[in-house]
Amino acid sequence: MGEEDEKQQVDKHNWGSEELSKVSDTREEKDDLKLNTDALGNLFNASAPARPKINIKKEDLQLIMNELELQEGTVRAKLIETNGDVREALRSLCGL
Amino acid sequence: MPTPPGQSSSQPLPAKELGYFKKIVKSYEQKQYKAGLKFAQKILTSPGFAEHGETLAMKGLILNCMGKLQEAQDCVRRGLVSDLRSYVCWHVFGLIQKTEKKYDEAIKAYKRALMLEKDNLQILRDLSLLQIHIRDYDGYLSSKYELLQLRQTQRVSWLGYIVAHHLLKEHNLALGIMAEYIKNNTPSGYDFEFSELILYQNLIMREAGLPDVALQKLEENSTHIVDKVAYMETRANLLMDLEQPKQAENVWRALIERNPDSLEYYDMLEKCMGIKDSPKAQLAMLDGLAEKFKRAAAPRRLALYLVEGEELRRRLHEWMIPMLRKGAPSLFASLVPLYKYPQKQAVIESLITEYVKKMDDEGYGNVSLDGKDQECEPPTTALWLYVLASHHFDRCGMTQLALNYIERAIQHTPTVVENYMLKARIYKHAGDYDEAARWMEEAQSLDTADRYINGKCGKYLLRAKRSDEANKMLAKFTREGENAASHLTDMQCMWYELESGRAFRSVNKYGEALRKAHHIDFHFNTWIEDQYDFHTYCLRKMTLCSYIRLLRMCDKLRDADYYYQGAKLAIKIYLRMIDRPDDMNEHSALIKEGMTDQEIKKMKKKLKKQKELQEEEEKKKKDKEQKEEGLQRGPQIDAEALLKTEDPLGEAAKFCHNIHTFGTQKVTGYALCAEVYRRKGKVLLALKCLNEGEDREPTHPLLHVQKVKFLAYWPKCELSGLVKETADELMKCVYGAERDAAELNEKFKIEHQHDFAHRLAYAEAQYSIDSSTxxxxxxxxxxxxxxxxxxxxxxxxxxxxxxxxxxxxxxxxxxxxxxxxxxxxxxxxxxxxxxxxxxxxxxxxxxxxxxx
Known part of the structure; x- marks a missing residue:
């Protein structure tokens, strides 16, 4: 009964939406990989996601956010890129 | 052991209710929302469970999927308050925050849920999706790492983890994992997904700066690659990177053999052959290929742009005659690049007039344009010749001649719709929008079943400031019983939003115009939102190269012309609000000094009208609400509210951000942003935009106006420290040693005295620094x-x-x-x-x- 209601909504103007809804289906993913467990263990040991820590000063962050009207994430990413060098980050964001 | 939903709660359910709860979850997964709500109701009406947290959460989730957003919010919040220790409640709270686009909040909620229920796959997946969605690559990597450890045999776990490393530019790690994956899972035969994977591996190698390895792997796996064109294009590019132009040339030639009409291939071929600077060699190459591919248009067309004088005339003749005989609509479009050069334009004109004369002298029943006696032209050649002539003279600004020719074309065949469209276009270019709309309506009436001409007609009516008629016209192709405007907004029809916005602006309805500009912004948001589903879909389907392209495209989606046009419309209105606040009253133009009696009358009329309109609108709104039962669709933006903003500069700056951030080539965009940022006192931003504009087109008139205005403002800036240093550096880039606004402007005047636009720029700049000018x-x-x-x-x-x-x-x-x-x-x-x-x-x- 619920299904019928759903179907009625899919009129000729909305035929595409039915196709589209398949995109967001949560089907169970394929589960058939063959893997060498030793190699796997090595990979995990080698590449545990440890990110380098870069010290970012709050006032640097604030300065650039305010001067260039940017979001924190953008500025933070740029400061990480410049290893926390505020001058370089500001110049780069100004296109210099 | 994972805890199933319903048992994670601090409010445990008895067996019967638990059964209902499981049915809610199942109904939700199968998208049977109404059934789900019924089961939820059964639990919530049982004594003692009216405030059962997880049931409320599930009910809210279902309501959310049904579009009842407000009700859903309330439900989920209530659920969370009742049961703060349930991961289900936190998870659902996160999902709801996500639909509200509060991504940071949603991520926090997911993390809370994961603290309560470690290793929950679904929550980890949802978390990772949002992390990639907001481009938190670090977070994405660690979520994908967790997922991979939990599901080591699942493809998507691996792919997600590889993608995460790739996006973090950790190419070696990405490639190492990829190699391990490929080693153990190479299929024996045809496998589309594996083919995609190989191409993705190649993409990473190229981005890692390893073209030699990439080429080697590409060759090794060539039999696995299904997409042959992608294989060949990648190979050719790699060979070029590795400076083996001879081999690359062979691949491009093979690609041209597959598709001799791809302009890009010819461009690359010229690069490989090192003949970019030699039109002669280019011509020889193109002629050779034209000889080989008799039916290909590209080599012949490209050759037209390389030659001049008699040679151009000869080639144009060979190019145009078959197209005139066929009636190819693209003939004029193919000539457009030649109009930059007056001499080439003259060659076109002499050919056209020669044809017309011949046609007139010999009569179009027995003429042959290429002088071969045995053949005579089909009767339609004359028609398309007149059309071409009309296009040509329209392009040259010779309106009367253009009209004469289109009249001849119409006399020849009065039933060709395109003739009337061209006639309308000529009037549009000549500035008579009413007459243009009239002829477009005529064209439309000849083919009422054609959506293209219907759209054109709507557009022309909007240009003629007849919004209501335009909507009536467009309604012929929109959903029945619905306002055309709101349907076209649903359909994200950008040209309509833009033209309609401009039409409102031209009749001083700035609020409505702003609303349309905000619709455009809204559509872009929707598209960025739409990528969400592809984070799972592309990994599952293994279309990884396309996925990476999608992510990168979304990152700079707003660098699109429609966005720019919409933003420009909005920014200029916000500036007008500041400069000419009285304009914002749409009737201000009617009230003039010294018309007291009439003024009062008009005011009364106006008020009455406004009241009527408001009432009508309210009625409409009510009707709509009744129809849709609180379901909200599309952007809910109120024109009046937009006009009442306290901070027009701030609103304008929001649009500016999206214009200058993505490195647009539009110098006018940088100029407009510089204006806004200067007024806002954002010195670095203003200078950044001036500098970017300077890089694109230093002598552009609009940029010049901004340069003068900023230079005049510069002494008033009070800066210090790092900001001052950076600003000084930018000043040098933009102005060199020049620090005098008036001098800068005088120099500009002398250098560009023969250009009207530059003269106007000089004048505008001069008035801005000296109002007594x-x-x-x-x-x-x-x-x-x-x-x-x-x-x-x-x-x-x-x-x-x-x-x-x-x-x-x-x-x-x-x-x-x-x-x-x-x-x-x-x-x-x-x-x-x-x-x-x-x-x-x-x-x-x-x-x-x-x-x-």
Whole structure:
């Protein structure tokens, strides 16, 4: 009964939406990989996601956010890129 | 062991209710929302469970999927308050925050849920999706790491983890994991997904700066690659990177063999052959290929752009005759690049007039345009020749000739829709928007089943400021029983939003115009939102190269022309709010000094009208609400509210951010942003935009105006420290050693005295630094000065709008009349300057003074 209601909504103007809804289906993913467990263990040991820590000063962050009207994430990413060098980050964001 | 939903709660359910709860979850997963709600109701009406947290959460989730957003929010919040220790409640709270686009909040909620229920796959997946969605690559990597450890045999776990490393530019890690994956899972035969994977591996290698390895792997796996074109293109590019132009050339030639009409291949071929600077060699190459591929248009067309004089004439002749015989609609479009050069334009014109003369002399029943006696032209050749001639003279601004030719074409075959469209277009270019719309309606009436012509007609009506009629016209192709405007907004129809916004602006309805501009912004948001589903879909389907392209495209989606046009519309209105606040009253133009009695009458009328309109709108709204039962669709933006903003500069700056951030090539965009940021006191941003503009086109008139205005403002800036240092550096880039605004402007005037647009820029800049300037007679003289280039109708309209805005000082009525007369003599059809076609019957033929 619920299904019928759903179907009625899919009129000729909305035929595409039915196709589209398949995109967001949560089907169970394929589960058939063959893997060498030793190699796997090595990979995990080698590449545990440890990110380098870069010290970012709050006032640097604030300065650039305010001067260039940017979001924190953008500025933070740029400061990480410049290893926390505020001058370089500001110049780069100004296109210099 | 994972805890199933319903048992994680601090409010445990008895067996019967637990059964219902499981059914809710199942109904939700199968998208049977109404059934789900019924089961939820059963639990919530059982004694003691009216505030059962997880049930409320599930109910909210279902309501959310049904579009009842507000109700859903309330439900989920209530659920969370009742049961703060349930991971289900936190998870659902996160999902709801996500639909509200509060991503940071959603991520926090997911993390809370994961603290309560470690290793929950679904929550980890949802978390990772949001992390990639907001481009938190670090977070994405660690979520994908967790997922991979939990599900080591699942493809998507691996792919997600590889993608995460790739996006973090950790190419070696990505490639190492990829290699391990490929080693153990190479299929024996045809496998599309594996083919995609190989191409993705190659993409990473190229981005890692390893073209040699990439090429080697590509060759090794060549039999696995299904997409042969992608294989060949990648190979050719790699060979070029590795400086093996000879081999690359062979691959491009093989690609041309597959598709001899891809312009890109010819471009690459020229690069490989090292003949970019030698038109002669290019021509030889193109002629060789034209000989080989008899039916290919590209080599013949590209050759047209390389030659001049007699040679051009000969080639044009060979190019045009078959297309005239066939009636190829693209003929004129293929000639457009030649119009940049007056001499090439003249060659086209001489050919066309020669054909026409021949046609006239010999009669189109027995003429042969290429002089071969045995053949005579089909009767339609004459028709397409007249159409081409009309296009040509329209392009050259010779309106009367263009009209004559299109008239001949219509006489020849009165049933061709395109003829009337072209006629309308000629009137549009000549500035008579009413006549243009009239002819477009005529064209439309000849083929009422064609959506394209219907859209064109709507557009032309909007240009003629007839919004209501345009909507009626467009409604022929929109959903029945619904307002055309709101349907077109649903359909994300951008040209409509833009044209409609401009039409509102032209009748001083700035609120409505702003609303349309915000719709465009809304559509872009929707598209960025739409990528969400592809984070799972692309990994599952293994279309990883396309996925990476999608992510990168979304990152700079707003660098699109429609966005720019919409933003420009909005920003200019926000600036007008500050400069001319009285304009925001749409009836302000009607109320003039010294009309007290009439003024009162008009005010009364106006108020009455407004009231009626408001009532009507409210009624409509109510009807709509009843129809949709609280379901909200599309952007809910109120025009009046937009006009009442406290911070127009801030609103404008939001649009500016999206114009200059993605490195657009539009110099006018940087100029507009510089204006906003200067007013806002954001010195670095203003300078950044000026500098970017300087890199693109340093002599652009609009950029110049901004440079002068900023230089005049510069001494007033009080900066210090790092900001000052950076600003000084930018100043040097933009101005060199020049620090005097007036001097800069005088230099510009001398250097560009033969360009009308530059003259206007000089004048605007001069008025901005010295309000006592008087350049009115100089401007008027410029209009008539045949030594001044670029005196187009478009520029004249800009001048007129600029005068009304106050950019060029105070113009008296006499001055305006002089302007009108002068421009009228140049562009007699322009409505803006009192021209246009007069119809005997129509007594209400509009004159410029009233319509503007």
């Amino acid at each position: 008087n350049l009115i007679s100089w401007i008027l003289k410029s209009i008539e000065d045949s030594k001044v280039n670029g005196r187009s109708l478009k520029m004249m309209i800009k001048l007129k709008d600029g005068i009304e805005y106050g950019k060029y000082g105070k113009w008296s009525k006499d001055d305006m009349e002089k302007l009108r007369k002068q421009v009228h003599s140049l562009f007699p059809l322009s409505l803006d300057f009192g021209g246009g076609v007069q119809h005997k019957s129509a007594s209400a033929a509009p004159t410029s003074a009233e319509t503007n």
